[in-house]
Structure formats: structure tokens, C-alpha cells
Amino acid sequence: MAYSPNDRLELKKLSEKDGKIILKISSLIGEQECVVDLPDAEAIPVLRLTTTLKPTAPLLFPYWPRDIVVLGAAGSELLAEGEIKVKQVGTRSGQLYFSLTRPKAGSVLYLQNLTALADYNQATETSAGETVGGEWPEIGFALPPTIKNKPLEAGKSYVLSDALIAFSEEVPADEPAMVRQYLDLTAAIYLTLPKPDTSYKHWPDILQKGLTDLQTSPGCWSQVDGNHYLNAYLSDYKTPPEIMVQLAVLLPLLDYVEWTEAELEMMKTIKDGLTAFYDADLGTIMRWHPKMADKMEAVEEQMQPMVMDSWYLNHPLLNLSRLALKGDKVAEKLFLDSLEFAIKVAHHFDYTWPVFYKMDTLEVVKAETQPGKGGEKDVPGLFAHIMLQAWELTGEKRYLAEAEKSALRLLGSGFQLFYQANNTAFSAGAMLRLYKVTGKEVYKELSYLCVVNILQNTSLWDCNYGYGKNFPSFFRLFPLNDAPYTAAYEEEEVFCALHDYLRHAEGEDMLPSLRLLIAEYIRYLVDRAVYYYPPMLPKEMLSEDVKTGEVDANLWIALEDMHDGWEKSGEVGQEVYGAGNAFGILPRHYMQVDGQPFMIYTDYPTYGFSAKKHRPANFRLAGDGRLNCRLMIVKTGKGKLPEFDVRLKGHREPWKGNKTKDGHLEFILPGDSQVHIDWK
Structure with missing residues (x-):
């Protein structure tokens, strides 16, 4: 707990207050x-x-030094042996999950509350990244060194460590037990962990700003062969149009249009260009627009006409299937016409997908993400999702069989399953659906495995130093398992996929810790996501050097990348395909009531909203009753709001709210509550 180099620590005072033991220690370096x-x-x-x-x-x-040395059994001279299953990567959570295998004493999840170290990091200009880890038996947290940095000030107090440690006497016997233990230990620490406050963000206005810039900014669009296509990045005219980009924006737009019952000409523009991506000779959709593929500069190994990134084949097929299930005949034809090719590729690789391969020969261009790490390990789950969609669309049982074969490839992946965040989240939903269809427990456990891989790639701390003071970052999610930044596109798709996961989990016997953590990730994303837009950030924290296209600080087009507090953000570019951000949030968190001058907003997901046309409004909040969420009566008209009666099942008295400066009503409610709202 305390350390001073080449020194003897002297305990000056020991006291107990409010259930806490307080030690005052004197040392050469200070009190x-x-x-x-x-x-x-x-x-x-x-x-x-x-x-x-x-x-x-x-x-x-x-x-x-690191703060944990694992000793052996009492009376034994042998040091303990154990296995580290998870440790901090980059600026993710300062976590360490390990088991003691000799003696077989149990397991520990250690979490350093890196938020508390902000004063130290700010004063010394150091990062909290890569501070928790080590090699057995010297493990845990070590302060970042300050050899060439600024010193701590004399006489000022700094937090040097704030560690939360959860214990279990169980050494997990298999993968499902390990996954469940990690979820339960994480939830137990999360309940104790100091968490930053959130605030209401008015997403209807944010959406309109983003929609206007998406439709009218020339940098968002290119024209090929008489059709308009969305660029991947703002003003990126060197890269050919990609089918993934078109569909990644189209599907959230569809969510929004179904919610508003409006029409967007832009959706027709996108749809009109989709058929150009189909290659009749191969019998499949392609990644790049065929008319432009030969003209691109091969600055990266996958930027060649016939080279395919495994997830780039599957992701557009998933989105086409979603359109097809909503009745879009063009999407249905493209999807069904490409299915046999996708199945052929899955069979060729035995459902174990490399990183890059050639579409015409299936020759592997890049087999592994890193030597010995394997290929894109979450793609079998993504492919299983596509096969489930095909089964739902056609009723052909062979697609269900394909889904099961592919799903089983996820077994044994442990904490290495995660390749790309959104694909892991789609895999989680597919596994849960397979469990509901087949009744086989293995698929429910695999869904937990996918969620665990997402959670271990989040950061349960707020980076309040350097440029990090300008935006909230608690519970952010990283797009790849080694990515140095968080990204709008992957977070938006994970957000939508986890909403879908909770919907499928309704009424099922699921781990409470899982429900708690998913709801909290969603709550914090709804608070954080607006800061991907450059107008929300000071210009001095935006990178002057941009890898792809350009960054326009005035446009409501999301930055690809948000970095550690000492690094500028936006160096990759503004990702047009991340435009789904607001279009995903609005329909999932705002409940409309016909003919009334208000909407009902919650930052937790909800189940069973029942009052679009008839009052009163009834719905259930997701999450856990030990944590709170925000409910807003959002004013939409100029007149006065009605009088509201907000009640929770099991509580006799109405819930009290507060009026905000914008005229809305705000309520703080416990999660997992049945809510009843009436008005007059």
C-alpha cells in the first residue's frame, strides 16, 4: 500500500472511522x-x-514497484503459482484478472481506479495507459515513471493508488465458469467504483445537425457511373466507394425513418447504388465499387480489387439481410444471390476466417492478426448471425445448421475472441438467438463469452488529464483489441447490437451482472457519444495531420478516433460511415406520445413501451435496481407541459422530479423498475 525508495516507513497513527482503517505513514518522500x-x-x-x-x-x-506480490501457502517456502487471464492493454481498464493454481486458493479481479490518478498524470504529464500488468509473481499497478517529465509539487496531495479488489474462492474449471466469474466480479467492483455523473444531451437537435451536414456537405459524397455514394471519410476521394459504408449509414437511417415516419431522399440515393457492387461472375457482392477498384492506390495490403477482409464480406450481408427482412426486394435479391458464395468461403476456411484473402482464388493474403494470434476470431459468430437471418427469411433449415456449425468455432476462444467490437457484439446476439431457437445451453454461454470480450476492451475510468478534460471517456469501448483509440462507428453499432441483445434476453434466465453492465455501458455511451462531433471539442485538441481526407471542425460528422488525454484526436479523419451515431440513439431512447407536446426519454434501455397512442405510458427499465438512471419528460412544444404523475411499481408515493432550465422534467429512477406515467 505504501512505498518509499531506500527508506523505512514509519507508522505515525492508525485509526478507524466509518468502517475504514486509516494509516498515517511518514517517509522520506513525504507524508x-x-x-x-x-x-x-x-x-x-x-x-x-x-x-x-x-x-x-x-x-x-x-x-x-508493482503493488502485488503473490505469496504461497502459510508455512511454505514455495511461492504461489497462478494464471493471469486479463491485464490492461493501452488505456483500457486498469484491470488484472488472475487465478491462484498452487495452492488452488481462488481468483482475483483487481481494478485500479485510474480516474483518481488524474492529478498525478496532469502534474507529471504521464499517461495512465499500460500501468496495470506485470509478470508473475510481481504483478498489479505501478505508477508511470517520470524520468523526463515534470515533478510533483511539494506540499500538494496526490492519489498514488486507488485499488478495488474482488475475491472468489473458485478457480474456474472451464471457459463458461471463467466467463461467469469475470462478469460477476466486474459487476461487484462496478457497484463500489466511484462513477462520474452524466448529463442530458438533447439528441433531436444533435441529429438534425448531423443529418444536415451529411446531406449537404460535398465532402461526404462521390459520384461514380451516374450514382452518388458516401465516402468512407470526409473529402476522401482516393478510396473507391465501399458497400459496407453505404449500408452502415443506410440501416440507422432506416431506424430513424421508421421512428419519425418521415421520408429521406438520401436513402433512395444510397439504395440506387447498391446493385453496382454485385459481381455476377463470382456470384457475390464485392467490397469496392467495380468501376473504381482498379484505380485505387494500394497504400494498404487489402486495398486491391480482389482482396477481401473477412468481416467486410459478412458485415454487408448482415445489413442486406436486415433490409430484406423489412421487405426491401432489391436487398433481398442481393443477399440471397450472394449467400452461396459466402457459404463456399466459410466451408473453404472451415468456419475459421483469416484476415485477408482473394475473392477469386480464396488464396490467403494474411492469415493472422499477429503471429500465433489467429485470424478474425469473431467472424464465425458474425457468419452465424447471417445464417440465422437467411433461415428466418427463407425457412430453409440448412441455414440454421450452418449457423450452429459456425457458432461452435467460438468455443475455446477465451479472452482472445474479440477482433472487432461490432462483430463481437453481433456474435453475442446471434448466440443468444441460437440458444432461444435450439434450447442448447452452449449458445447462451457463448453469448456471455462474446459480451465478456467486449467488456474487457472498455475503460472503466475517466481520462481527466490533458485534452481528456474536454470530453467524458468513462466506459468507452475500443474498436480493435489493440487499437490505441476509441471510434464512433464501432461504438454506435455495439450500442445498437447490445440493445438488440437485451431485447432477446427479455424473459430469459440471464446473469444479473450481465444485465447490469450492458445497461451501464449504454447509459454512458448516450452521454459520451456527442463528443465524437468536432463542434463539441476545442479546436486545439484536433490533429493537424489527418491520415485520410480532412477534418472540418465545424461539421457534425463524427471523428474516427478519440485518444489518450495527451494525444490529439481526429488524426485518422472524420468517418462518414460513423454517421449512424445519432440515428441509432434517438429511436431507442425517446418514446413518442401521439398528440402530446412531449417525449419520454431514458438513458437506460426500456422494454414494452405502451403509450404511443393511448395513455398512461407504461414500460420497464433495463439495468439493476442498485443503480440509477435518468428519465426525462422532454418538452417538444411551445406551450406549458401537462402535470405528470410518475410512479414505480412497488412504491406507493409518486416519484418527484425537477424542472430543468430548458423546461424539461428530470427524474432519477432505480434500474429494473416498472414505470407508470400519467398526465393531465
């Missing part, structure tokens, strides 16, 4: 205070250890 917050009577004990330092002189830290 240290260690607070031990002991576990309460919960089923999973969580210990919290917090250490602060008030330096006696300006201090640099060229070295700092």
Missing part, C-alpha cells in the same frame, strides 16, 4: 495516508485500498 475500506456483507467481497502522498519536495519517479 502518506493509506485508507483500507473493508468488504461489507455482500456475496462477493470487494476490498478498496487508497493511498495519497503529500511530497516534502518536488519529486520525480524514475521507478515504482
Whole structure:
């Protein structure tokens, strides 16, 4: 808990207050205070250890030891042996998940609350990334060194560590047990972890700004062979149109149009260009527009006409199937005409997909993400999702059989399943659907495995140093397992996929910890996502060097990349295909009531909203009753709001709300509540 180099620590005072043990420690480097917050009577004990330092002189830290040494059994000279299953990667959560295998004593999830270190990081200009890990038996957290950085100020207090540690006596016997344990331990720590406040963001206005810029900005569009296509990145005219980009924007637009019952000419423009991507000789859709594929510069290995990235074949097929199931005949034909080719590729690779291969010969261009790491391990789940869609569309049982064969390829992936966030999230939904269709428990466990892989690639801390002070970052999700930044497109698709997952999980016997963590990720994304738009950020934190296209700080087109607090953001570009952000949020979080001057908003997902045409409004909140969410009565007209009566099932008295400066009504409600709203 406390350390001072080449020094003897002297305990000056030990006291107990409010269930906490407080140690005042004197050392050469300054006065240290260690607070031990002991576990309460919960089923999973969580210990919290917090250490602060008030330096006696300006201090640099060229070295700092890790804070865990795993000892052996009492009376034994042998050190413990164990297995580290998860440790921090980049600026993800400061987590360490490990089991003690000799003696077989149990498992531990350690989480360093990196938010608390912001003053240290700010003063020393260091990053909280890659601070939790180590090699057995010296593991845990170590302060980032400050050899060439600025020193800590004398006389000012700094948090040096804020560790939360959850314990279990179980050493998981298999993958499903490990996954369940990680979820339960994470949820137990999450309930104890200090979490930042959120605030209401008015997404109807945000959406309109984004829609206007998407429709009218010339940098969003290219023209090929008489049709208009969305660019992948703002003002990126070198890269040919991609079918993934067109569909990644079209599907969220469809969600929005179905919610508003409006019409968007832009949707017809996108649809008119889709058939050009079909290759009749191969019998499949292609990634690149055929008329432009030969003209692109091969600056990356996949940027060649016949080279396919495995997920880039499957993702558009999934979106085409979604359009087909909504009755779009053009999408249905493209989907069904491409299915046999996709099945042929899946069979050729035995449902284990490489990174890149050639469409005409199926020759592998790049087999693994890194040597020994395998290919795109979540694509079997994505392919299973497509096969489920084909089965639902056609009723042909062979597609269901294909889905099952592909799904089983996810077994044994552990914490290495995650290749790309959105594909892992789609896989989670596919596994849950397979469980509901077949009744086989293996698929429910595989759905948990997919969700766990998503959660371990999030950051349960808020980067409040450097440029990170300008935007919230708690519970952000990284797009790839080694990505140094978070990205709007993958977060938006994961958000939608997890909404879908909860919808399929309704009424099913699912882990409470899973429901808790998914609802909280969604709640924080709805708060954070607006900061992907450059107008929400100070211009000085936007990168001057842009990899693809350009960045226009005034356009409501999402940045691809948000970085660590000391790095500028937007260096990859503004991703037009991330435009689905607002179009996904609005229909899922705003409930309309016909003929009334208000909408009902919640930042948790909801089930069973019943009052579009008739009052009162009834629905159930997702999440866990031990945590709260926000409900807003959002004013949409100029007149006065009606008087509201908001009640929760099991509570006799109406719930009290507060009026906001914009005239809305705000309520803070416990999750997993049945809500009843009436008005007069």
C-alpha cells in the first residue's frame, strides 16, 4: 500500500472511522495516508485500498514497484503459482484478472481506479495507459515513471493508488465458469467504483445537425457511373466507394425513418447504388465499387480489387439481410444471390476466417492478426448471425445448421475472441438467438463469452488529464483489441447490437451482472457519444495531420478516433460511415406520445413501451435496481407541459422530479423498475 525508495516507513497513527482503517505513514518522500475500506456483507467481497502522498519536495519517479506480490501457502517456502487471464492493454481498464493454481486458493479481479490518478498524470504529464500488468509473481499497478517529465509539487496531495479488489474462492474449471466469474466480479467492483455523473444531451437537435451536414456537405459524397455514394471519410476521394459504408449509414437511417415516419431522399440515393457492387461472375457482392477498384492506390495490403477482409464480406450481408427482412426486394435479391458464395468461403476456411484473402482464388493474403494470434476470431459468430437471418427469411433449415456449425468455432476462444467490437457484439446476439431457437445451453454461454470480450476492451475510468478534460471517456469501448483509440462507428453499432441483445434476453434466465453492465455501458455511451462531433471539442485538441481526407471542425460528422488525454484526436479523419451515431440513439431512447407536446426519454434501455397512442405510458427499465438512471419528460412544444404523475411499481408515493432550465422534467429512477406515467 505504501512505498518509499531506500527508506523505512514509519507508522505515525492508525485509526478507524466509518468502517475504514486509516494509516498515517511518514517517509522520506513525504507524508502518506493509506485508507483500507473493508468488504461489507455482500456475496462477493470487494476490498478498496487508497493511498495519497503529500511530497516534502518536488519529486520525480524514475521507478515504482508493482503493488502485488503473490505469496504461497502459510508455512511454505514455495511461492504461489497462478494464471493471469486479463491485464490492461493501452488505456483500457486498469484491470488484472488472475487465478491462484498452487495452492488452488481462488481468483482475483483487481481494478485500479485510474480516474483518481488524474492529478498525478496532469502534474507529471504521464499517461495512465499500460500501468496495470506485470509478470508473475510481481504483478498489479505501478505508477508511470517520470524520468523526463515534470515533478510533483511539494506540499500538494496526490492519489498514488486507488485499488478495488474482488475475491472468489473458485478457480474456474472451464471457459463458461471463467466467463461467469469475470462478469460477476466486474459487476461487484462496478457497484463500489466511484462513477462520474452524466448529463442530458438533447439528441433531436444533435441529429438534425448531423443529418444536415451529411446531406449537404460535398465532402461526404462521390459520384461514380451516374450514382452518388458516401465516402468512407470526409473529402476522401482516393478510396473507391465501399458497400459496407453505404449500408452502415443506410440501416440507422432506416431506424430513424421508421421512428419519425418521415421520408429521406438520401436513402433512395444510397439504395440506387447498391446493385453496382454485385459481381455476377463470382456470384457475390464485392467490397469496392467495380468501376473504381482498379484505380485505387494500394497504400494498404487489402486495398486491391480482389482482396477481401473477412468481416467486410459478412458485415454487408448482415445489413442486406436486415433490409430484406423489412421487405426491401432489391436487398433481398442481393443477399440471397450472394449467400452461396459466402457459404463456399466459410466451408473453404472451415468456419475459421483469416484476415485477408482473394475473392477469386480464396488464396490467403494474411492469415493472422499477429503471429500465433489467429485470424478474425469473431467472424464465425458474425457468419452465424447471417445464417440465422437467411433461415428466418427463407425457412430453409440448412441455414440454421450452418449457423450452429459456425457458432461452435467460438468455443475455446477465451479472452482472445474479440477482433472487432461490432462483430463481437453481433456474435453475442446471434448466440443468444441460437440458444432461444435450439434450447442448447452452449449458445447462451457463448453469448456471455462474446459480451465478456467486449467488456474487457472498455475503460472503466475517466481520462481527466490533458485534452481528456474536454470530453467524458468513462466506459468507452475500443474498436480493435489493440487499437490505441476509441471510434464512433464501432461504438454506435455495439450500442445498437447490445440493445438488440437485451431485447432477446427479455424473459430469459440471464446473469444479473450481465444485465447490469450492458445497461451501464449504454447509459454512458448516450452521454459520451456527442463528443465524437468536432463542434463539441476545442479546436486545439484536433490533429493537424489527418491520415485520410480532412477534418472540418465545424461539421457534425463524427471523428474516427478519440485518444489518450495527451494525444490529439481526429488524426485518422472524420468517418462518414460513423454517421449512424445519432440515428441509432434517438429511436431507442425517446418514446413518442401521439398528440402530446412531449417525449419520454431514458438513458437506460426500456422494454414494452405502451403509450404511443393511448395513455398512461407504461414500460420497464433495463439495468439493476442498485443503480440509477435518468428519465426525462422532454418538452417538444411551445406551450406549458401537462402535470405528470410518475410512479414505480412497488412504491406507493409518486416519484418527484425537477424542472430543468430548458423546461424539461428530470427524474432519477432505480434500474429494473416498472414505470407508470400519467398526465393531465
